[in-house]
Amino acid sequence: MPRPLATVLLALALAGLPAGGQDHEHASWPAPSERGYARPPQCVDIPGDLPLCQGLAYARMRLPNLLGHESLAEVKQQASGWVPLLTKRCHGDTQLFLCSLFAPVCLDQPIYPCRSLCQGVRAACAPLMEAFGFPWPDMLLCARFPLDQRLCIAPQAGSSQPSPPPASRVCPQCETEQKAEGMMEQMCASDFVLKTRLRELQAEGGERRLAAAPKKKLLKRGPLQRPDTRRLVLHMRNAAACPCPQLADLRRPFLVLGRKAGGRLLLGALYRWERGNREMRFALKFMFSYPCPPRWPQLPGPEQR
Known part of the structure; x- marks a missing residue:
């Protein structure tokens, strides 16, 4: 069964085992160390100017990350486009899922999000993205993540299928x-x-x-x-x-x-x-001189409650 992130980290620390171990050999994505990067993975502090991944249960991240970004500058640039989705609060685990990829916890081996975590976030957030003409990206296809029987980051928000928002919510x-x-x-x-x-x-x-x-x-x-x-x-x-x-x-x-x-x-x-x-x-x-973040997948509007 999948385990919460804090439980996974504690179990790995007590056992002295690399994150993922034998269970993660069947993940669709190779670990960053297997991709032929110029330098081996390293642990770095999660920067304060990475708004997508503030307030996590850990303070240091693995670089290169699980999306292939090799520098903090690249991570910050690519992650900035996802902040508006986070503010929409379409699912309680949106930050957990995205940051497990953009700013993965720093352990000997990469630990991936469980497939059920991806499926829950996609079910809740993909319709909102599609409302603005942005399809769920291929790089986040849920079939690429490990099944829940393996060691992975499990859903934390309780249910992978959240209740739909009330009809009175502003468009x-x-x-x-x-x-x-x-x-x-x-x-x-x-x-x-x-x-x-x-x-x-x-x-x-x-x-x-x-x-x-x-x-x-x-x-x-x-x-x-x-x-x-x-x-x-x-x-x-x-x-x-x-x-x-x-x-x-x-x-x-x-x-x-x-x-x-x-x-x-x-x-x-x-x-x-x-x-x-x-x-x-x-x-x-100044609309044409404003320093725009990467186009994908910027969404308009902050959440207003």
């Missing part, structure tokens, strides 16, 4: 704060940005649909072609049953951020346009 596309830094981060994750008025269309297949007015101002065109802009319809995935406070008043224009995925335009974030808002003006002025 994730509408969880936005009018702060310049947050706006620019969301602009980094968006293919296009425009100012427009909106009208609601009939919901379709659990999706909310919004039509942009004929008169619109493209602030970031991205992959949008002329046919896209001529009759621009935005899709809000999994949003038919959740409220969006911004859409209560359609008389004023909006700042719209989105992505093009599968031939459709997905709404990523929605702001009420405020002419005198300094934060919005600052974000729009």
